[in-house]
Amino acid sequence: MPATWIFLLLMAMATVGYFAAQARAIASAGGDGRKLHSLPSYYGVNTALAAAVPALALLAIWMVAQPIVLNGVVSADLPPEIATDSGRRSLALADVRRVADGLDLAVAEGAITAQEADNIGSDIAAVRDGLAAVGVVLGSGVDETTLQVAQRYRDLSGTGNILRLIAVLLVGFGSAAIAYRMTHRDFRARNYVETAILMVLIAAACVAILTTLGIVLSLIFNTVDFLGRYPIQDFLFGTRWEPSFSGRGGQSDLGFLPLIWGTLYISIIALLVAVPIGLFAAIYLSEYATKAVRSIAKPLLEVLAGIPTIVYGLFALLTVGPLLLEAFGSRGWLGLGWMSGGTAAMTAGLVMGIMLIPFVSSLSDDIINSVPQAMRDGSLGLGATHSETIRQVILPAALPGIVGAILLAASRAIGETMIVVLGAGAAASLSMNPFEAMTTVTAKIVSQLTGDGEFNSPETLVAFALGITLFIITLGLNVLALYIVRKYREQYE
The missing domain is CATH 1.10.3720.10 (MetI-like)
Structure with missing residues (x-):
């Protein structure tokens, strides 16, 4: 299931939890809202936040971690001369992801059958034609091995998406159930809600800081890699800019x-x-x-x-x-x-x-x-x-x-x-x-x-x-x- 649908399900769960917790709080006070510690809306917001925030955090972490894990797993299936070269490996994995996405699109649009997508080796020509029909043109560098690795990547990605759906919904439902059971007229819902909102604001502030840090680190690591291949004095004090891609740096x-x-x-x-x-x-x-x-x-x-x-x-x-x-x-x-x-x-x-x-x-x-x-x-x-x-x-x-x-x-x-x-x-x-x-x-x-x-x-x-x-x-x-x-x-x- 796409992440958008999971997000909508969590929003629906949070909405149901809001009204259910609000009704439970009022019922615990005998219908008199003045006997509640906090306003009725705080009880609803507490349950809604419990249903949405932990599950959304897990969803975000899963969406970042799953591609990294899958890349590490399928890299072992690449030829040794590609798997050991970081540059060629990154290009090969990009082709693998592109083909895997193309297989899903081709099956969805009927260009190939699900059986052909699951068993590429049976008819590679039909798979190539089906991918071309949905706009995925395979270059000469995409061979049978790449197609088979893409098939495995697609299978693992499908399994990961199912596990993601189950885990996110379980976390959201479990958190909402705990917050709902805690709802009572003496429950300090306002304190919990204000603390939760404070944590959300802190997390939002950290996103900007971590993004800046990530940009700087990516620049530093790749710059260090460059300076290991090209003399720093020639870069800083050179008066000519004539890169030669064919020379791979030797004539640049x-x-x-x-x-x-x-x-x-x-x-x-x-x-x-x-x-x-x-x-x-x-x-x-x-x-x-x-x-x-x-x-x-x-x-x-x-x-x-x-x-x-x-x-x-x-x-x-x-x-x-x-x-x-x-x-x-x-x-x-x-x-x-x-x-x-x-x-x-x-x-x-x-x-x-x-x-x-x-x-x-x-x-x-x-x-x-x-x-x-x-x-x-x-x-x-x-x-x-x-x-x-x-x-x-x-x-x-x-x-x-x-x-x-x-x-x-x-x-x-x-x-x-x-x-x-x-x-x-x-x-x-x-x-x-x-x-x-x-x-x-x-x-x-x-x-x-x-x-x-x-x-x-x-x-x-x-x-x-x-x-x-x-x-x-x-x-x-x-x-x-x-x-x-x-x-x-x-x-x-």
Whole structure:
């Protein structure tokens, strides 16, 4: 049974338990709710939580653990030369899972019979045709052994799903029965419910922490694997980026400097566009605009933040790039010959700056508005003009927050991908010319993990080294921004 149906069954069990426990509590008080220790709803919620929470926790753990266990079991059925190679084993297991899912889909849609799915060796050709009919095309690397391992994986998965259904329902029903029997007018249901809700909130907070920890650990482990295959000094200080998947690392140059240079160069161009425009817009909206103008202009400005980055990328590729080429190309109306194609660092930087304008504007606007009104009144009372008050009082008071907003915008620019992929090109270059094609760390992470290269090759693992380097840079910018805001904001509170 699919996990969705199990979830719905648990919700139905929790609903029944809610009303049954509520009725039992009222009955134990002789129909007088005033004699109960807690409100009647607490008794129902206690039983509903008992029915749902432990069972859902078991369901979540089972869904994570079952694929891991099955992979370990069926790995023993793979050929020894594949089972002992981590990269080939992961690819083979991916094919096994894909074929197993395809067998279930083919049986459900009638492309093959259940008997053929359970006994693949009887007619492999019919199984291949049935899988192709449901969109599962088997490559040349998927042989009879893989099909048989997929059959075993499917059988074990079916058994595991049945055991999962039984275990989850037993836990849910048992917990609900215990909570129902505990229901009595003197039972402190409110204390139990509040403790349970507190534990749920703590668990939700831990999910975010554990997810972050898992991301960092995955980056670290794969980066260590990469550095064991490729010299760290060549990666950090190399000036050429020329991966060669056919060479499996022997002929590859994986220098980091051209990528970080392109990342920082394009980000600086974006900040040169976004910071002045966003800051001036924030000053106008917070200090000069009337309420009517602000109510219209601010939402319109923040509409830019809701535009998907792929749309910005298309705007850079189809509009901004050709316009810059028409102006700065060899055949442009300026005749400068600085630009040879529409994809360049300037193209991506300009469009990225437009994307960051609402980011800088909104944060700066909130920071300027947080400056105490008494400082404005004191400056104006001493005879300063409105513009002098802004320059000499408001902006200095808001400067730490504005600097923090700029640093946060910088980290956002460094992590941008789609605008760079479509607008900046794919050439790793150390050039100072903003009208030449460049690329960034994020763009190369995408390109290195896209394709049919071996996962355990340096050309693929380098994406994790790039990712952790970028993670450290953006984390440092965020920490610096928070430090500046928290350290200097206190002076004006």
